[in-house]
Amino acid sequence: MRVVLVCSAGMSTSILVERMKEAAEEQQVYLNVKAVAESDLRDNLHELDVVLIGPQVRYLEKSIKEKVEPTGAKCDVINQQAFGLMQGKQVLEQALNLMASND
Template identity: 55%
Template structure:
């Protein structure tokens, strides 16, 4: 698999930053070449050419339709992050969710 580009859409909160760090650690453990970033939904449109999947923070799940409308025409999947995995900051589980969507 070539480099995987994952974006987490959030309200730029601290918990999402922690989750991104845990996902990066898990990707390193698996020797997976991955770019994982968190950003506000308003920034997403500037990154469509270099991403494979979008995960949406549970706290902004109301953005799901809007995000999907933006990314799906480009063949990019989007989904809301599993609430339990998000709350427990389980980078491995969220990374698995992202990879399953690609």
Template identity: 50%
Template structure:
């Protein structure tokens, strides 16, 4: 079971993307807990995740989050803005899996 956290400015815009990622994970038989939080809530969940994906609108958090996650060995990425905008759950799931390799 892998835990994937998405972070966006309010936690709302990524909720549809989470649903699409869950469907993609289910289709390929991957057990994953995928959830989205607002940037203000992200720090509360850092000890329970395997990978963190930032929405394109909060990419400015990347440096700060990297400092917090690197000592824990947790990978971090910024979701491709086209995949995000088109809500391509399968592509974003692939990105998360690549980061966890």
């Protein structure tokens, strides 16, 4: 699964990226995940499965979805509590559930 986490500068999500990688390794799930600034998203849209938006930039959700949806990738805002507590396992599960959804 290829995932991009989007925040304002790509910094606050870097810890979450590492925690998601640890959770994926524990669950034996293939995960290619990185954090990017919203301004760099357009350059990172190729071959993605999921884009998760940091809650601090949820106001950008509509414009991000407009960029992401034509690629076929799924997009959602990261659960605020999971983000705040840097719960990589829960955010990984959010991404997996998003991938499994058919909407």
